[in-house]
Amino acid sequence: MALERLRSLARMAASFVHSRWCLRFRSRAQLEAWQRRQLQRFLREVLPRAPRFHDLAGTPLEQLPHMDKPLLMAQFAACNTRGIELQPALDVALRAEQSRDFAPLLGEFTVGLSSGTSGHRGVFLVSAEERERWAGTLLAHTLPRTLLRHLLPWQAPLRIAFFLRANSRLYTTLASRRIDFAFHDLLLGVDAALPTLERQQPDVLVAPATVLRGLAEAKLAGRLRIAPRHLVSVAEVLEPADADLIEQAFGRRPAQIYQASEGFLGYSCEQGNLHLNESHLHIEAEWLDAEQRRFQPVITDFSRTTQTIVRYRLNDVLRLAPQPCPCGRVERTIEAIEGRADEVLWLPALDGGELRPLYPDLVRRALTTAAAEIREWSIRQQGMTWQLGLLADDPERQRPAIEQALGSLFEQQRVRPAQLQFGPWQAPETGAKRRRLLLEQRPQEPACTS
Ligand SMILES: [Zn+2]
Known part of the structure; x- marks a missing residue:
């Protein structure tokens, strides 16, 4: 031994x-x-x-x-x-x-x-x-x-x-x-x-x-x-x-x-x-x-x-x-x-409509610079809908800044804007990893026309 x-x-x-x-x-x-x-x-x-x-x-x-x-x-x-x-x-x-x-x-x-x-x-x-x-x-x-x-x-x-x-x-x-x-x-x-x-x-x-x-x-x-x-x-x-x-x-x-x-x-x-x-x-x-x-x-x-x-x-x-x-x-x-x-979110491009990736760092940066008062946030994508969870003293007050920041992100990336739905932030279970972004379902790919 x-x-x-x-x-x-x-x-x-x-x-x-x-x-x-x-x-x-x-x-x-x-x-x-x-x-x-x-x-x-x-x-x-x-x-x-x-x-x-x-x-x-x-x-x-x-x-x-x-x-x-x-x-x-x-x-x-x-x-x-x-x-x-x-x-x-x-x-x-x-x-x-x-x-x-x-x-x-x-x-x-x-x-x-x-x-x-x-x-x-x-x-x-x-x-x-x-x-x-x-x-x-x-x-x-x-x-x-x-x-x-x-x-x-x-x-x-x-x-x-x-x-x-x-x-x-x-x-x-x-x-x-x-x-x-x-x-x-x-x-x-x-x-x-x-x-x-x-x-x-x-x-x-x-x-x-x-x-x-x-x-x-x-x-x-x-x-x-x-x-x-x-x-x-x-x-x-x-x-x-x-x-x-x-x-x-x-x-x-x-x-x-x-x-x-x-x-x-x-x-x-x-x-x-x-x-x-x-x-x-x-x-x-x-x-x-x-x-x-x-x-x-x-x-x-x-x-x-x-x-x-x-x-x-x-x-x-x-x-x-x-x-x-x-x-x-x-x-x-x-x-x-x-x-x-699966933290990469996808939206259709303005020209052509094929799906384009929005990388986590881009989305994170948009969110954290938009509203300094948000303590926690998360986004889950289901098709064209992004469900946002916010934790802040007054989440309602943060909404316009976030809508604007994500709006400019969509514009800058030349993609069709997602529909934003706001709700309360849900804490992960104790011991689980923090996940801010989750792709649950991609938007529909455009039908092939050729
Ligand atoms: Zn080194």
């Missing part, structure tokens, strides 16, 4: 050192050469062990079929290398979710459950080894240099507070003698966590953007006395207004981890820019616009060995930064995670 623990720490440390110092590439060409070598090894040695890819050994990546979450669930056993069936994995994950006891594993595997915003539930398998590598990589990419000394044996341990919707072994792996790790269950809410946070006095605070904002508000109101030296926003889009408030409360801007059940997708560097985790993932861009700025990522994770994530289309819309980052990293820089693909 002691030996196993030692091995496990060694693997985590090795991956930390490897990610932090070895996987620094001087040029894009060098990074791509590394990816090619890793991909070849992965396609040759790992992939054929999953039944779905049995007969595709030796097939180049670009000829392999695409996958997404529904396919991964439908062919669960065929897509992993250990012959694990969906039902037992799902049972373990659901049991953990209900009992809030996250210890159960399926053999040596952690089972993660992703709620999925569009109703598709995903089950993800991670082996002990993958878990340790993940922990090392996460720390390597996020810890600022000043906090590294905590990992030395004679220093006080590094105190990390994590807020997550569901704990799993994936996260508790980080606990060791060098790291004092406290897990907070998001379902209990921000207020329940305040006393524990004050007791722990974390050096590092990791939480979804909305929770960081809640903690910032508590700190500004004098209800929370902590002084973390590093903040990391996970799981949700970090909006600039939230980042400002968090900075005002804690005196530093939060770093961002772009992480989904599908993998560790990106991290922000010391310049505050988000880089894709291309030293562990191969990422194809499926372009959404003619300028090739916005895309849906199609990922192949060549560092996973249990569940295959191969040419997997994520439901996210990313926007590339126009220039490379001054930090010098050659991994692609993302200007924004604009949101999920």
Whole structure:
């Protein structure tokens, strides 16, 4: 047991050192050469062990079929290398979710459950080894240099507070003698966590953007006395207004981890820019616009060995930064995670009538600049109708400004205006992600006349 623990720490440390110092590439060409070598090894040695890819050994990546979450669930056993069936994995994950006891594993595997915003539930398998590598990589990419000394044996341990919707072994792996790790269950809410946070006095605070904002508000109101030296926003889009408030409360801007059940997708560097985790993932861009700025990522994770994530289309819309980052990293820089693909709203163009996308950042900007007094808002699109939910002291007074802001947005984008219907804002259930925009139904496509 002691030996196993030692091995496990060694693997985590090795991956930390490897990610932090070895996987620094001087040029894009060098990074791509590394990816090619890793991909070849992965396609040759790992992939054929999953039944779905049995007969595709030796097939180049670009000829392999695409996958997404529904396919991964439908062919669960065929897509992993250990012959694990969906039902037992799902049972373990659901049991953990209900009992809030996250210890159960399926053999040596952690089972993660992703709620999925569009109703598709995903089950993800991670082996002990993958878990340790993940922990090392996460720390390597996020810890600022000043906090590294905590990992030395004679220093006080590094105190990390994590807020997550569901704990799993994936996260508790980080606990060791060098790291004092406290897990907070998001379902209990921000207020329940305040006393524990004050007791722990974390050096590092990791939480979804909305929770960081809640903690910032508590700190500004004098209800929370902590002084973390590093903040990391996970799981949700970090909006600039939230980042400002968090900075005002804690005196530093939060770093961002772009992480989904599908993998560790990106991290922000010391310049505050988000880089894709291309030293562990191969990422194809499926372009959404003619300028090739916005895309849906199609990922192949060549560092996973249990569940295959191969040419997997994520439901996210990313926007590339126009220039490379001054930090010098050659991994692609993302200007924004604009949101999920089902947060893109669509309206018919004035000329021709084909549907044109209205990206989440455009709609967000229109709303937040229109009316500073709105505390919360949401838009759900059903055909040509946009249902707006508003939370403000006097929502009626905000309406004209919003109608005008959206009106100019429609005009500027040269689309037919949506019919706006106003109503009260509904808070998401505790622990659920904040979603401002939701496409429920696109407008009718114009009938083909040719
Ligand atoms: Zn950078």
